[in-house]
C-alpha cells in the first residue's frame with residue numbers, strides 16, 4: 001500500500017467522521033495506522049494532501065486567471081502579497097539559524113539570496129522584483145513597502161508562518177515550505193493568464209515569476225529529500241503532512257481575506273488599502 005489515503009479504508013472511525021462531514025486528513029491516517037510509509041509513500045501523501053488544499057483552487061485565484069479581477073483588486077492582491085514576499089527571507093533566516101549542519105545551511109541560504117538579492121546589486125532579489133510588479137500595477141512602492149495598508153488577516157497569516165518555523169521542529173519548519181512543490185503550477189497558469197487577459201500587464205511587470213520557475217523546483221526537491229529522510233517515525237511523517245496543511249491554510253487565509261475585503265461582501269478593514277472606487 002503506497003498511499004496514505006487508502007490506508008484506513010473501511011475503518012469505522014473514518015466512516016463516522018465522513019458521516020459528520022469531517023474527513024480525516026492524511027496526517028490523521030498516518031498517525032492512526034502507526035506504520036512508517038516508505039519515502040515514496042510519504043512523498044505521495046504530501047503531494048496529494050498539499051495540492052488538494054493549495055491556494056490555486058481559491059476563488060480569488062480563479063478570478064485572477066479568468067481575467068475577472070478589476071485593476072483595484074489586482075493592486076490589493078499585489079500589495080497584500082508583498083507582506084508574504086517580504087517575510088519569506090526572514091522565515092528562511094530563522095530556519096537557517098536552527099540548523100547545526102553547514103551543508104544544510106549552505107543550501108538553504110540560497111533562498112535568502114533569491115529574495116534579498118546580492119550585495120552591490122549584482123543580483124536583484126525577489127523583493128525588488130515584487131515591487132516592480134506593484135509599480136507596474138500603478139501602486140506607490142513606498143506605500144507597499146511600509147506594509148501598513150495590508151489587511152489585518154494578511155499580517156496575522158504571515159506572522160503565523162514565522163511562528164510555525166520558530167516554534168516547531170526543524171522537520172516541521174522545512175516541511176512547511178513544501179507548498180513550493182505546487183507553485184510552478186500556480187505561476188505557470190497565472191503568468192500567461194495575466195498577460196493575455198489584462199491589457200495593463202506586460203512581461204516586464206511579471207519579472208518576479210520567471211526565476212521562480214527554476215528556484216521553486218530546486219528548493220522543493222531539496223526540502224522533500226530532507227523531509228522524507230528526517231521523518232523516520234509515523235508521528236514525524238504525520239507532523240510533516242500537518243505542517244504542509246498548516247502552510248496551505250496560511251496561503252488560503254490570505255486569499256479569503258482579500259476576497260472578503262475586495263470582492264464579496266467588500267468589507268475593507270479600517271486603515272487598509274482602499275482603492276478610489278471602493279464602497
Ligand SMILES: O=C(O)c1cc(C(=O)O)c2c(n1)C(=O)C(=O)c1cc(C(=O)O)[nH]c1-2
Nearest residue numbers: 088126176177178179180182183186187212
Ligand atoms: O505565486 C505563488 O503562488 C507562490 C506560492 C508560494 C507558496 O506556495 O508558498 C511561494 C511563492 N509563490 C514564491 O514566489 C516564493 O518565493 C515562495 C517561498 C515559499 C516558502 O514557503 O518558502 N513559498 C513561496
